[in-house]
Amino acid sequence: MTARAIADVDIRADVGPGSTPSHFHCAGAWVLRAIEPLDHRLGAMRWPESGQLVLDASAVTAMDTTGAWMLHRTMRDLQKHGISVQVHGLRPEFEALLHLIASREVAQAEPSAPGLLIRIGQQSWRSLQNAFGMLSFLGENTLVLLQVLRHPRRIRWRPVLYNLQTAGFEALPITGLLSFLIGIVIAYQGAEQLQRFGANIYVANLVGLSMVRELSPMLTAIIVAGRSGSAYAAQIGTMKVTEEIDALRTIGVGQMELLVLPKLLALVIALPLLTVYTDVMGVLGGMVMARAELDVSFSAYLGQLDEAISLSSYLIGIGKAPVFAVIIALVGCFQGFQVGGSADSVGRQTTVSVVQSIFLVILTDALFSIVFSWFGL
């Protein structure tokens, strides 16, 4: 066998001039662990300008693929400069290795890094494609939805119910707790200001309006985007990696019908319900705080609430929820379908789905505010 059992400390590979100017010695263990000094040594060697050259490799005690590559590379570079190289004394097994390396050598592909302008262009093109893709995804789903609505028996109720449970029912504790806490925070912050004017009772207006009309729909949508939108993207993305999506297509099951529509329907049902629930919890949080900080009794608070919140404010708040639900479900599923076949890509698209859906939810909320103020609502 080759000298593989050499002790770690004793590894040295050497190259040096021999007896005549065209004669060079190679020695030591030409192995990976000794390759760095050898590389420097080879780089610093002064080879003859032309003519013939003899490499005496009889003192080489060990060689692995890396060492063989170094030898091969040296010979190749010399030959490129018109110097003919002969290797003497290389052990037969090293000779075989050298041949193996030489026979497998292929031209190295030079990786070319694109310039700044190209990258900007590519990125813009990708964003544009992404937006276009999202739009066609929306269109595709609308068509499927219309078809399914014409034949309601094609709705897959089992996944709808399953998604109702995971995205809706199982989100009750976290959404409830968070909006209760937000209610407390608003009441607490408002308490000091209101006390100054002796307008303690108006804490109900403050908490009620802000929660019911703005905060609770948005808060719920953001939590659901983080909880369920990301899960949709990861689920569909993983199915894409494991070729389950392709399997569905070959079986002839519509992927939109099976994977997207149930999620969409479930979320459109669940999110308004969750919003009603977080409305209540937020108002409750404010009520507890009002009694503790402002001495507003529960009955006075509730009475004031009745006057403060008009039906339209309440309906506007809940009416936004289905729109948010559509955004979350579509963005999550769309990003899932964008997964490109690797584990890394699943993670990336999941992140993108959460960021995009939260962004779109807040943007839509702002648009709603503007539109409603036009109509004087």
Add this chain to the structure above:
Amino acid sequence: MSAPAASADAVIEIRGLNTRFGDAVVHDDVNLAIRKGEIFALVGASGCGKSTLLRETIALQQPASGSIRVFGVEVVGLSDEGALPLRRRWGVMFERGALFSALTVAENVGMVLHEHTTLGQGLIDEIAAVKIALTGLPASAGPKYPNELSGSMRKRAALARAIALDPELLLLDEPTAGLDPLSASGIDDLVRQLRDALGLTIMMVTHDLDLLWRAADRVAVLGEGRVLGTGTMTELSASGQGLIREYFHGPRGRPAREQAWNRK
């Protein structure tokens, strides 16, 4: 079966190995010795614990009892830290490649070199390109991501990563599974060439009878939790043991053998 005598040139020595998953006995007193420089193959029906044995050898899984010595070092009960010096000396190719999907093929190979050497980026790229070329991949495969490659190319890329550090011991889990016959015979040749040129010791788990006939020096048949027999393919195929006969003389056994003879 009695334990083989301890030999000085054994790279892997397994003695009295027992493995259990709950109540299921996977290995019941397995004894094996793999000599330096040989291509050793583990065969057996699916689920007989071949891959488990391979995983235990590289300290990814712990047996219930017994001893596994690799390069003379006891692997059973070894911590990750303790296994580190050993891990530099062996290369592993997993059944499904297990390439890092976030890295290109060249980066997958280069990453191993980055972790274990202090070489500069230029040299690492060069060495990675050599390893990729050695496995028969075209140079254009280097900058590609694993999911852009076909199954057989992914296998080759995994092999390139396994030999990145020029290991003394190479462990291959199903190196030819899922490959077309042409790629598979390429792997046969490659395994033999690597052994001949580098003096590697190779332990592989395989179902591929062609690979066994063409590349393996010795073969061990696992079954019923034990080693049913060890020997060259010729010896084993002449064996009268029931399960071994079944394995090698099934409908697919004979053609592979005839083909191997014709090639020789």
